[in-house]
Amino acid sequence: MSSSQGRRGSLPGAGRSGDGVLARVSSSISNSPVVYRGRRAASDAATVAKKLLWSTGRAAWIAGTTFLVLVVPLIIEMDREQQMNELEMQQASLLGAPPPSSVVGAVPSKRSICPLSAAVSR
Amino acid sequence: MGSSVSHAGAPPPSPAAAPTPPIPVGLAAALPPNPEVQGDAKGVSEKVDWLNLPCPVAFEEIQREALMSLKPELFEGLRFDFTKGINQTFALSHSVFMGSMEVPSQSSDIIKVPTAHYEFGANFLDPKMMLIGRILTDGRLNARVKCDLTDNLTLKINAQLTNEPHFSQGMFNFDYKGQDFRSQFQIGNNAFYGANYIQSVSPRLSLGSEVFWLGHQRKSGIGFAARYNTDKMVTTGQVASTGIVALSYVQKVSEKVSLASEFMYNHMTRDVTSSFGYDYILRQCRLRGKLDSNGVVAAFLEERLNMGVNLLLSAEVRRIDHSKKDYKFGFGMTVGE
Numbered sequence: 481m482s483s484s485q486g487r488r489g490s491l492p493g494a495g496r497s498g499d500g501v502l503a504r505v506s507s508s509i510s511n512s513p514v515v516y517r518g519r520r521a522a523s524d525a526a527t528v529a530k531k532l533l534w535s536t537g538r539a540a541w542i543a544g545t546t547f548l549v550l551v552v553p554l555i556i557e558m559d560r561e562q563q564m565n566e567l568e569m570q571q572a573s574l575l576g577a578p579p580p581s582s583v584v585g586a587v588p589s590k591r592s593i594c595p596l597s598a599a600v601s602r
Numbered sequence: 603m604g605s606s607v608s609h610a611g612a613p614p615p616s617p618a619a620a621p622t623p624p625i626p627v628g629l630a631a632a633l634p635p636n637p638e639v640q641g642d643a644k645g646v647s648e649k650v651d652w653l654n655l656p657c658p659v660a661f662e663e664i665q666r667e668a669l670m671s672l673k674p675e676l677f678e679g680l681r682f683d684f685t686k687g688i689n690q691t692f693a694l695s696h697s698v699f700m701g702s703m704e705v706p707s708q709s710s711d712i713i714k715v716p717t718a719h720y721e722f723g724a725n726f727l728d729p730k731m732m733l734i735g736r737i738l739t740d741g742r743l744n745a746r747v748k749c750d751l752t753d754n755l756t757l758k759i760n761a762q763l764t765n766e767p768h769f770s771q772g773m774f775n776f777d778y779k780g781q782d783f784r785s786q787f788q789i790g791n792n793a794f795y796g797a798n799y800i801q802s803v804s805p806r807l808s809l810g811s812e813v814f815w816l817g818h819q820r821k822s823g824i825g826f827a828a829r830y831n832t833d834k835m836v837t838t839g840q841v842a843s844t845g846i847v848a849l850s851y852v853q854k855v856s857e858k859v860s861l862a863s864e865f866m867y868n869h870m871t872r873d874v875t876s877s878f879g880y881d882y883i884l885r886q887c888r889l890r891g892k893l894d895s896n897g898v899v900a901a902f903l904e905e906r907l908n909m910g911v912n913l914l915l916s917a918e919v920r921r922i923d924h925s926k927k928d929y930k931f932g933f934g935m936t937v938g939e
Contacts, residue, residue: 553901557887
């Protein structure tokens with residue numbers, strides 16, 4: 481304690497003799513410009529942080545609701561469309577219908593031509 | 603811009619009035635009017651046959667593609683529409699609506715009043731003649747007639763009758779369709795006279811103008827419009843002496859997707875609005891979304907559940923700081939054709 485008092489005692493404006501040691505220390509701390517400035521800075525920072533948090537929250541809310549209204553239905557519907565396309569493809573392959581523009585379609589035609597050309601050559 | 607704005611505001615072929623299902627209507631209307639004609643004109647030769655230009659789109663429908671994507675019929679509450687065809691040409695429709703209606707008020711906050719009504723309608727559709735009538739339980743009557751007098755001349759009558767005095771409206775339109783132009787003459791009640799003319803100046807560009815005179819209010823106006831369309835995009839611009847500038851651009855990204863944007867400036871109220879929207883036409887549904895510079899986000903989904911059964915979902919969220927705030931959600935069903 482004595483060491484701290486000695487340190488504080490060296491500060492200007494803290495050397496009143498009538499008060500107790502603790503009171504003198506606390507008043508000197510609370511009156512010092514550094515603490516005042518620090519407290520102000522802290523309160524400013526808190527306000528700014530609060531405002532920032534609030535505005536980010538608001539922005540997030542707006543972005544989120546906009547997303548919910550504009551994009552979520554789109555995603556769901558496109559997914560459904562894709563599922564339906566896949567289902568159709570599966571059904572088509574199960575039923576054995578020749579898929580358009582593939583090698584399977586070309587092969588029978590080639591075969592059908594081959595005997596004809598063979599017959600012609602004979 | 604009394605007449606032009608009212609034209610622009612009202613979607614010309616009202617989907618509610620037509621008994622066909624909304625998805626095919628949208629599909630047919632969302633496509634450019636005659637892409638194959640333009641494709642042929644381009645494909646056959648680069649030289650333009652200036653005496654054989656295609657017929658332009660009607661003046662009041664100049665922005666129809668943009669309106670299709672950006673102005674879906676958003677509603678709040680429950681809607682149920684049922685259409686029953688009696689025979690090939692005649693159909694009856696029943697429609698129930700329950701929800702809240704906005705009441706116009708002087709203050710900035712919105713007043714909503716719960717309302718419910720039933721609407722009975724009859725449609726007679728014939729290639730030469732179209733008669734549509736609607737009557738509501740609160741006494742409003744709506745009648746539309748479209749009649750082809752000759753091959754080129756069409757008469758349209760629109761009437762709205764209410765039991766409140768001075769709110770009834772009537773309008774006669776005579777449309778003349780030429781080879782590469784269209785003209786229209788309008789007579790309405792309250793001594794409204796209007797005329798417009800639109801001409802194709804190249805295979806893709808058409809220019810039009812309109813004049814109108816409101817006899818009772820002693821107002822008159824003149825407007826000009828231009829429309830440029832290819833098979834992938836449509837651009838329109840409209841200026842009127844009432845101080846309104848409207849520009850729109852629609853890009854067809856693919857067979858299923860089109861994107862639309864619109865810019866609107868009102869010189870009288872110094873109001874600027876721009877909006878952006880998408881329009882997805884998939885096999886089972888049609889989805890339209892819109893984002894507005896006023897902070898309005900809206901989406902409208904028409905989902906086909908079954909043959910002739912469509913589910914409608916509508917959402918509109920309006921958020922502007924310190925003024926109008928409004929959330930509107932609605933769901934509905936349309937049954938039959």
